[in-house]
Amino acid sequence: MSDFYEMVYDVVRQIPPGRVTNFGAIARYLGSGGSARMVGWALNVSHLQNPHVPAHRVVNRNGLLTGKIHFGSPNVMQELLENEGVKVVDDCVVDFDQLFWDPMKEMS
DNA sequence: ACGTTGACCTATA
DNA sequence: GTATAGGCCAACG
Numbered sequence: 121m122s123d124f125y126e127m128v129y130d131v132v133r134q135i136p137p138g139r140v141t142n143f144g145a146i147a148r149y150l151g152s153g154g155s156a157r158m159v160g161w162a163l164n165v166s167h168l169q170n171p172h173v174p175a176h177r178v179v180n181r182n183g184l185l186t187g188k189i190h191f192g193s194p195n196v197m198q199e200l201l202e203n204e205g206v207k208v209v210d211d212c213v214v215d216f217d218q219l220f221w222d223p224m225k226e227m228s
Numbered sequence: 229a230c231g232t233t234g235a236c237c238t239a240t241a
Numbered sequence: 242g243t244a245t246a247g248g249c250c251a252a253c254g
Contacts, residue, residue: 144237147249153237155249160235164252180236187235 124150128162129169131223135177138205139221140213142181149223164190176200183216 127150135141143156152158159178164187166173176197180186188197188211198208207214 142237143235147237153249155251156236156238157234158236158250161251163235175235178235181238185235190235 124152124158125162125165128159129166129173131227132163132166132173132175132178133171134223134227135174135221138219140177140179140183140201140206140216140219141221141223142179142183144181145222145224146178149227160187163187167191174200177204177221179213179216183213185211185213 128146131146131149132141143159144154146159147153147156150159163173163175163178166175167190175187176191178187185197185201185208188194191197198211201208201213206219213219
């Protein structure tokens with residue numbers, strides 16, 4: 121596996137329950153800068169990884185659950201988030217700013 | 229090998 | 242404030 125993928129998975133796994141983050145933060149943390157798309161690709165195959173990666177905690181900058189379709193069923197992602205206490209309305213995370221988890225600051 | 233697509237973001241108008 | 246443009250790198254056809 122490429123180091124990029126491993127780093128992405130590592131960061132995503134360290135996201136605390138009930139918190140969410142976006143692709144840009146992860147991309148910048150990895151030093152890829154604007155390569156946020158690569159993060160998406162990494163998460164795309166994340167379901168094959170072991171241990172499982174909580175990709176449901178990763179959303180886009182708008183807090184929209186863009187990748188819900190890749191979870192097998194569109195409702196799975198929202199279910200998981202709500203199960204962790206994250207309110208989701210119309211595929212959007214409520215209070216995204218509060219629940220936002222920045223790897224740069226939090227991991228330091 | 230080439231063009232298109234993709235769980236996106238930043239910048240400029 | 243929204244609209245459009247550019248960039249980013251990997252996978253797919």
